[in-house]
Amino acid sequence: xxxxxEDVTSLYARDLMDRHGLTDWRxxxxxxxxxxxxxxxxxxxxxxxxxxxxxxxxRNIRETLLHEIAHALTTxxxxxxxxxxxxxxxxxxxxxxxxxxxxxxxxxGVISTQSRS
Numbered sequence: 001x002x003x004x005x006e007d008v009t010s011l012y013a014r015d016l017m018d019r020h021g022l023t024d025w026r027x028x029x030x031x032x033x034x035x036x037x038x039x040x041x042x043x044x045x046x047x048x049x050x051x052x053x054x055x056x057x058x059r060n061i062r063e064t065l066l067h068e069i070a071h072a073l074t075t076x077x078x079x080x081x082x083x084x085x086x087x088x089x090x091x092x093x094x095x096x097x098x099x100x101x102x103x104x105x106x107x108x109g110v111i112s113t114q115s116r117s
Contacts, residue, residue, distance in 0.1 A: 005054055013065050017046065020069050020089055036064045039071035046072060059092075066091040 006029065013027040025044040032038070033051045040047070046068045053061050070086035071077075087093065 006050065009048075009053065009061055012061070013046070013048070016065050016069060017072075020073060022046075022069065022072055025072060036060075037068040039068045041072060041075045044072075063091060 010027060010029075017023070017025055017027060022044075025046060028045060028047045029050050030038070030047045031051055032047075032049045035049065036052045037046065037048045039045075046065075048061075048064055048068070053064060066086060066089055070082055070089060070091060073089070074082045074085050076082045
């Protein structure tokens with residue numbers, strides 16, 4: 001039996017969430033075609049889009065998961081605090097927008113993009 005991309009991604013998401021201390025959080029798929037991922041701190045839930053992520057490269061999936069994990073860890077929008085955490089946990093600074101990868105612009109006051117400590 002061969003695992004599907006959805007199954008492998010679900011396992012990978014769970015592993016990343018656990019690694020970053022989100023052991024009580026849930027991971028789910030959704031069918032949104034507007035956002036690659038969503039974070040719901042009140043529900044301790046991260047969701048990602050089948051419509052967007054199942055048709056993309058592994059790097060995009062990783063970036064989206066780390067993007068949402070950074071939101072869970074900071075409970076902020078795209079602030080300097082969020083950006084710093086995103087970079088610290090391994091985010092490269094890209095995320096999915098309109099089914100294509102976009103490089104974000106660093107918010108004012110963030111750490112160097114070379115720093116990972």
